[in-house]
Amino acid sequence: MQKNILIVGAGFSGVVIARKLAECGHKIRIIDRRSHIAGNCYDARDQETNVMVHTYGPHIFHTDNKEVWDFVNQYSVMMPYINRVKATYKNRVFSLPINLHTINQFFNKTCSPDEAKALIASKGDSTIETPLTFEQQALKFVGKELYEAFFKGYTLKQWGMQPSELPASILKRLPVRFNYDDNYFNHKYQGMPQQGYTSMIENMVEHPNIQVELNVDFSDDDRGGYDHIFYSGPLDAFYHNKFGRLGYRTLDFDRFKYDGDYQGCAVMNYCDQDVPYTRITEHKYFSPWESHEKSVCYKEFSRNCEEGDIPYYPIRQMGEMTLLHKYLDLAEKEESITFIGRLGTYRYLDMDVTIAEALNTAKIYLQSLSNQDNKMPVFTVNVR
Structure with missing residues (x-):
């Protein structure tokens, strides 16, 4: 029928x-x-x-x-x-997710995988038994320095809330790798x-x-x-x-063009809290099989969703x-x-x-x- x-x-x-x-x-x-x-x-x-x-x-x-x-x-x-994401923090550029290169560069070390595991373990807060918040999750598993560099400021800008107010489950999606793999995702199938x-x-x-x-x-x-x-x-x-509006975060974009290559990668996170945007995306890098002399970029700003806005993140x-x-x-x-x-x-x-x-x-x-x-x-x- x-x-x-x-x-x-x-x-x-x-x-x-x-x-x-x-x-x-x-x-x-x-x-x-x-x-x-x-x-x-x-x-x-x-x-x-x-x-x-x-x-x-x-x-x-x-x-x-x-x-x-x-x-x-x-x-x-x-x-x-x-997807190979980069991050700017205090005028230095690192690879995300945190991997062996990120760890060695950040701490000015030449660690092997086992040495890096021991180093990160020593940085973690062992007094936190069961992390309940985003902040506790980060402090337990990567320590204060990496947390403040790559997660604290970015998360505050993205969600408009202190990491201590967010659930630990948000951070469980973000891996730490003890090799030089800088592929942002772990999935078998990836493409555009x-x-x-x-x-x-x-x-x-x-x-x-x-x-x-x-x-x-x-x-x-x-x-x-x-x-x-x-x-x-x-x-x-x-x-x-x-009953009222459910809460969402929305995004504002500052779109601009550049004659040449603006940042040399598709996604650059800006982790410093005093930088108002969360990241800059350079869209020609999302189609690497194409060739373009000029570039189109977006600065992304996150804020609470108001009436008439496009809801992005519940x-x-x-x-x-x-x-x-x-x-x-x-x-x-x-x-x-x-x-x-x-x-x-x-x-x-x-x-x-x-x-x-x-x-x-x-x-x-x-x-x-x-x-x-x-x-x-x-x-x-x-x-x-």
Whole structure:
């Protein structure tokens, strides 16, 4: 039985679900309030330099999930790309994540891997048994000097909060390596779409059963007339912020051009607290298979998200969780709607996780159609 489905949001979450359901014969209408598809992954060529610019900040594809990797390769040629991040601290440049070269350079040593492990162990605060905060996690495992150099100031700027107020789980994502590997990610599959993310998503929605409408906002009137809705907008906005706004961090960009190479790498973090921006990205380095004489760069500034801003990073902390549970209690009573993606589930998600969850959501929906005992859930992941 063909179903009429509304998908709110033309980012990865909505488009992946749309494609999988369209291939099974269902009619899909995608709406997006913006003037373009691809959400925050939207990219476009700068007319003057021809550099592919990641309009809402850089997105680098990395995953260990072969299903996800095979899926995106159906819609784009994925070019090899290794993310090698640099960091400026007190007028010196280091490699991130912290690796053997970073350690030797920072402490002016020539340590072997075993010597470096012993050195870092000696720097760590052994009095902290179970780290509860970001600061405690860093102090226990890398010590005060590396913490203050690479984490304290950057984290304060990125999150607008003292590291002592943030959960330890945030730092568990950041590795320390005792070799000279400066690949920022550990994943098996890493790359960039040759023609950009916008092109990739355009290819995904190229299907006779998919209709895309831009500059269209979701309204309560849209809740009728569809067999199911997949909603990737902000969860609190769906309920008109009746309990208040969930907390997000947003980004401001100072975009500038440079005749030549500005910094010699794609990403340069600025860890000093007195530097107002968190990093500078040079976008031609995200397409190393291309050659460009001129450059397009972004300075990134992080701040609290206000009304009308684009929400980037959900702030899942103690105060936010109380408010979030009020919205989840409402949402879980809904019928014929599933909340998806970073905004719909109020979770930070990398692209590969977003796609994996979307593929799984489509599978669950198709299973619910074939078996009436399997009711389509409002959330297909644990959001509490």
